[in-house]
Amino acid sequence: MKKVRGHGYVRASLLAVALFGAALSSACGKDKPAAPAETPIAPVPVSQIPGHEQIGEDTALKESPRLVPQEAYMRTYLQLFGGLAPADVQKRIKLGSATLFDTWNDYLSALGLPDYRLDLPRAAQTSSLMLATFERLGVALCDKAVERDLRAGAGAAANRPVFAFDLPSVEPDLAAFTTRFDSLHRTFLGYPAALAGTSRTARFYTLYTNAVAAHAAPGAAKSAFTASEAGWASVCYGLVRHPEFHLY
Amino acid sequence: MRAFLPRCLAALAVTGALLGAADTASAARGLADYRYFRALTIDLAGRMPTRAEVAAFEADGFDLDGYIDQQLAGPAYAERVRRIYMDLLRLDVGPTFQIVPPQTTLRREQIQGPNGKPLGIYYRKGQRRARIETDGDFCMTQDETGLQFPPNTAPTGAPKSVSQEALDAATVVVKPWWLYRDYGSAAPTDRYDAATWATRLPGFTPVVGLTMELDGTTPTVEIRICKEEAQQAPSGTIFAPKRPAPVKGAPPPYGRLAQLPQDSAYATAHAGEAIACTMGSSLGMAADCGCGVGLERCMPGDGPGFDPRAFSFPTASPLGDAAPLDDSPQAQSAWLRYFWGQEAIHFLDNVFAQDRDFRDVLTARDTWVNGPLTQFYKSVAPAACCGDGLTLGYTKEQPLLEPSTLPALLPHDVMRWEHVADRGPQASGIFTMPVFLTKYGTRRARAHVAYSTFLCRDFISGNVQLRPSTEPNLMIREGCSTCHATLEPLAAYFTRITESGWTFLPASTFPASSTTCKADASGNLPGRCKTYYDPAFADATHAMLRGAYGSTDHAEAGPRGIADAFTAAPEFAPCVAENIASALLARPLTTDDAALRTALTQTLTDGGYKLRALVRALVKSDAYKATNDVVAHASRDGGAP
Structure with a gap:
C-alpha cells in the first residue's frame, strides 16, 4: 500500500506541537518543584489503543478526479452534435431558439479555457460559473438532440449521435427503459449503466417517469416536446451534467 | 472500510489483468477498465470515446497497447502535448502589443x-x-x-x-x-x-x-x-x-x-x-x-x-485554425499577432507529431509559415530595422529568418502552411520566433520563462533587506543578487535581439564592448549609441552593449547558446518528464513521485528525447491509472443520481 499523501506533514505538525509544549513546559516550570520522574510510555500500534481496534489506516494514495480538458469537452460536444463545426453548432442551436445558446466566445473563459493573450491560465478545477455553463451547454445539446434523434427522419438508430434508439410506442417499463438508458449512459459516461454501482438506472427511471407525468399533467406548461421527449430530454440533462461527464 | 477493500482488491485485480497478458484483455471489463479507457481516449484522442469505441473496447481480444500506439501516432496526441507547453509558455501576444509600423x-x-x-x-x-x-x-x-x-x-x-x-x-x-x-x-x-x-x-x-x-x-x-x-x-x-x-x-x-x-x-x-x-x-x-x-x-x-481594421478572423481558436469559433473584423495588427501564435502552434505540433527530439523545441532552425507570415517576414519584419542602428553602420539587416528561405506563398494563403527547413544561422527553436520575442519583450523576461519552463526552476528572492543602492550590477547589488546572479547571465543570451522586437544586432556592427561608443568626460554616451549601449556600464574607454554585462560569452552565444546550455543541463530531462506527468496527472509531482519521475526521465533520455515513449510509459503507469480512483469512488457512490 502506498503512503497517505500529507502523512509527513501531519507528523511534522505533531512534532512541532510536541516541541512547543516541551518549550512551554520548560519555560513555565522553572518556579515549580521538580516533578517526580515519570515512566516513559512505550509506543504501541494504533490498533492497541482502546477504542481503536477496528479503525484501519487508509494508506492509499488519494487523488481527485481530473477535469476533462476544455478542448476535449468541446470536441465531445461537437461529436455529440453530429460532428458539426463549432460555428455550425452555434448556428444550429440558435436556429429557432435565440435564448438557448449565446456564442462560443461567451463560454470560453467560463469553461476554463486559458487566454494566452491575457495570460489567463487554464482552470483545473470546476467553479460555480463553470457548472452553470456546463448546464446551459448541456441543455442546448439535449434539446437539439431530442429534435434531431427522436423524431421522424432521424436515420438509422445506431448512427444517431445521442439517442441511438427509437421511442417506444408505449411508455417504457423499467426493462425497456434500462436498455435505452444504458445506451445513453455509454454515450455520455463511457461505460455500462450496470457498473455504476448504485441504483442509478432505477433513479433515472424515476426521473424519467416524473418528467413524463409532469409534462402530461393537466395544466402543464406548453412545451415543444411530447411527454416522452421531455422524459428523455430530462435523462439527457442528468447525464450531460453528471460529474462523471466532466471529470475523468 | 469494508466496502473500500473489496473495491481496492477488484481494482488491483483489474489493473493486474490490464498489465498482464500484453494488455489484450478478456471481455470481462470492470469499472476501472472503462475509466482507464475513457481517460486514455480523452488524453490521446482529444475527446471522450464514442459508443462504437466503447463497444470495440469491450470485445474479446481488444489490443489496448495497440490502441495506445495508434492514438500516439495521431494529431490529437500532438495537440495534447503541445497544449502542455503552450499552457506554460502562453505563446499568444495580447492587444497591448500593437505592431503598427508607420x-x-x-x-x-x-x-x-x-x-x-x-x-x-x-x-x-x-x-x-x-x-x-x-x-x-x-x-x-x-x-x-x-x-x-x-x-x-x-x-x-x-x-x-x-x-x-x-x-x-x-x-x-x-x-x-x-x-x-x-x-x-x-x-x-x-x-x-x-x-x-x-x-x-x-x-x-x-x-x-x-x-x-x-x-x-x-x-x-x-x-x-x-x-x-x-x-x-x-x-x-x-x-x-x-x-x-x-x-x-x-x-x-x-x-x-x-x-x-x-x-x-x-x-x-x-x-x-x-x-x-x-x-x-x-x-x-x-x-x-x-x-x-x-x-x-x-x-x-x-x-x-x-490601428485600423483590416481582416475578419477568429478571436480564439482553441480547436485549431481549421475549426474557428467566430469570424470578427479586427485591427490590422491583430492579423499578424494571431499568426505569430499560429506559427508556434504549427512548429510544436510538427515536433510532437513527428516525434522529433524534444530538444528541437529550443534548438531547431526550421519553422512553418503560411501566406500572412510569409508576407510578414518578407515585408513587415524588416521594417523594424534599424532605427539608430543606421548611424552605427547597420544598413543591411541580418534577419532571424532569411527571407530567401520562404516559400512562394501569397498573403491570401491563410490555411496553407509550408515548412521552412532552415530559418538561418541565428534561429533557435521558439526562442527566435516573433511570438516569443514580443510576448516576453525584455531579455530578463525571456530568460525567466525559459528557465522556469525548461528547467522547472524559479527565482525566489532571499530574505534580505533591500537598501538604497547605486550599484548598477544586479548580480552583486545587495537584495538583488540572490536572483540576478543567475538571471543576468541567462538574460545576456538575448542581448543581440532588440527588446520588444526581433531585430538581430550582429557583433560586426554592435560589438559587446564598443570603443566607438565610449563615454565622454561627463560620463555621457554619444546620442546615437544610447539605444544600444548602456551608460551604466561605460567609461572613458568603452561601453557595454545593453544586457551583455551579465556575460559577454553568453551575449555572443545568443539564443542558441541558452538552448544548448539548457538542453545539456541535468535538470532538463527531469523537467520535461515533470511537465508532461503533472499535466496528464493534473497535479504537481511530489517526493512521493520520485520513482515515477526517475523512470520517465530514463525513458526520455534512453529514447533520444522523443516524447511518445515517455507518454506511453506514463499512461501505462499505476500513477496514471489510479489518478481518478479513490475520491471518485466516494463521490460517485455516495452521490445521486
Whole structure:
C-alpha cells in the first residue's frame, strides 16, 4: 500500500506541537518543584489503543478526479452534435431558439479555457460559473438532440449521435427503459449503466417517469416536446451534467 | 472500510489483468477498465470515446497497447502535448502589443471626390514627398480638400470637392493585394469574391470597408493611393531636401497640422545613397520608396485610426485554425499577432507529431509559415530595422529568418502552411520566433520563462533587506543578487535581439564592448549609441552593449547558446518528464513521485528525447491509472443520481 499523501506533514505538525509544549513546559516550570520522574510510555500500534481496534489506516494514495480538458469537452460536444463545426453548432442551436445558446466566445473563459493573450491560465478545477455553463451547454445539446434523434427522419438508430434508439410506442417499463438508458449512459459516461454501482438506472427511471407525468399533467406548461421527449430530454440533462461527464 | 477493500482488491485485480497478458484483455471489463479507457481516449484522442469505441473496447481480444500506439501516432496526441507547453509558455501576444509600423501601415482618409461623393485615399503617415506642402503627411492639402488631417482620427474642416487635376497629381489608382489574387500581374483580374474565396482561399476575409466603396454598396475594384506609396522599386535614394526649420511659435505652413519634416544627420550625410525600401528607416529618408508591387509591403486599414481594421478572423481558436469559433473584423495588427501564435502552434505540433527530439523545441532552425507570415517576414519584419542602428553602420539587416528561405506563398494563403527547413544561422527553436520575442519583450523576461519552463526552476528572492543602492550590477547589488546572479547571465543570451522586437544586432556592427561608443568626460554616451549601449556600464574607454554585462560569452552565444546550455543541463530531462506527468496527472509531482519521475526521465533520455515513449510509459503507469480512483469512488457512490 502506498503512503497517505500529507502523512509527513501531519507528523511534522505533531512534532512541532510536541516541541512547543516541551518549550512551554520548560519555560513555565522553572518556579515549580521538580516533578517526580515519570515512566516513559512505550509506543504501541494504533490498533492497541482502546477504542481503536477496528479503525484501519487508509494508506492509499488519494487523488481527485481530473477535469476533462476544455478542448476535449468541446470536441465531445461537437461529436455529440453530429460532428458539426463549432460555428455550425452555434448556428444550429440558435436556429429557432435565440435564448438557448449565446456564442462560443461567451463560454470560453467560463469553461476554463486559458487566454494566452491575457495570460489567463487554464482552470483545473470546476467553479460555480463553470457548472452553470456546463448546464446551459448541456441543455442546448439535449434539446437539439431530442429534435434531431427522436423524431421522424432521424436515420438509422445506431448512427444517431445521442439517442441511438427509437421511442417506444408505449411508455417504457423499467426493462425497456434500462436498455435505452444504458445506451445513453455509454454515450455520455463511457461505460455500462450496470457498473455504476448504485441504483442509478432505477433513479433515472424515476426521473424519467416524473418528467413524463409532469409534462402530461393537466395544466402543464406548453412545451415543444411530447411527454416522452421531455422524459428523455430530462435523462439527457442528468447525464450531460453528471460529474462523471466532466471529470475523468 | 469494508466496502473500500473489496473495491481496492477488484481494482488491483483489474489493473493486474490490464498489465498482464500484453494488455489484450478478456471481455470481462470492470469499472476501472472503462475509466482507464475513457481517460486514455480523452488524453490521446482529444475527446471522450464514442459508443462504437466503447463497444470495440469491450470485445474479446481488444489490443489496448495497440490502441495506445495508434492514438500516439495521431494529431490529437500532438495537440495534447503541445497544449502542455503552450499552457506554460502562453505563446499568444495580447492587444497591448500593437505592431503598427508607420512604414507598413496604410491608413485611409476620406475626402470629397471631384463628383462630390466621398472618396477614400490610402497613405502612410510620415511618407517623404518631393512636394513640400505634403512632405511627411497626407498627400493632399487643405487648399485642395478643405480638410486638415489630424493623426489617427477623422479629418476636420469643411470638405470641398477636389479637382480631378489635383487628385491625379497627388494620387494614383492601384489594384492592391488584398483585392486581387493576381496582384503581381500587369493587369490583375482575379478579384476577391467572398463566396468563392471562402473555399478557394479559406481564412482570408478582408473587412467590408476594404472591399466596398464608402457608399457601402459598390464593390471596390481599385483603390486610390498617394502616388509615393504606390512606388514599386525595391530600393530608393536617401532624400535630404533641407526643408526650412520651423520658426519657434509659428504655425505649420500650408494649412498643415504638423511642421515640415527635418532631415536627420544621417540623411544629410548620406543624401543620394541607396537605401532598401523594406527597411523602416526608408519611410522617413526616401521619397522614392513605396509599398511595392500591388502594395504587398504594406498592410491596409479601413480608416484613419491608429490601428485600423483590416481582416475578419477568429478571436480564439482553441480547436485549431481549421475549426474557428467566430469570424470578427479586427485591427490590422491583430492579423499578424494571431499568426505569430499560429506559427508556434504549427512548429510544436510538427515536433510532437513527428516525434522529433524534444530538444528541437529550443534548438531547431526550421519553422512553418503560411501566406500572412510569409508576407510578414518578407515585408513587415524588416521594417523594424534599424532605427539608430543606421548611424552605427547597420544598413543591411541580418534577419532571424532569411527571407530567401520562404516559400512562394501569397498573403491570401491563410490555411496553407509550408515548412521552412532552415530559418538561418541565428534561429533557435521558439526562442527566435516573433511570438516569443514580443510576448516576453525584455531579455530578463525571456530568460525567466525559459528557465522556469525548461528547467522547472524559479527565482525566489532571499530574505534580505533591500537598501538604497547605486550599484548598477544586479548580480552583486545587495537584495538583488540572490536572483540576478543567475538571471543576468541567462538574460545576456538575448542581448543581440532588440527588446520588444526581433531585430538581430550582429557583433560586426554592435560589438559587446564598443570603443566607438565610449563615454565622454561627463560620463555621457554619444546620442546615437544610447539605444544600444548602456551608460551604466561605460567609461572613458568603452561601453557595454545593453544586457551583455551579465556575460559577454553568453551575449555572443545568443539564443542558441541558452538552448544548448539548457538542453545539456541535468535538470532538463527531469523537467520535461515533470511537465508532461503533472499535466496528464493534473497535479504537481511530489517526493512521493520520485520513482515515477526517475523512470520517465530514463525513458526520455534512453529514447533520444522523443516524447511518445515517455507518454506511453506514463499512461501505462499505476500513477496514471489510479489518478481518478479513490475520491471518485466516494463521490460517485455516495452521490445521486
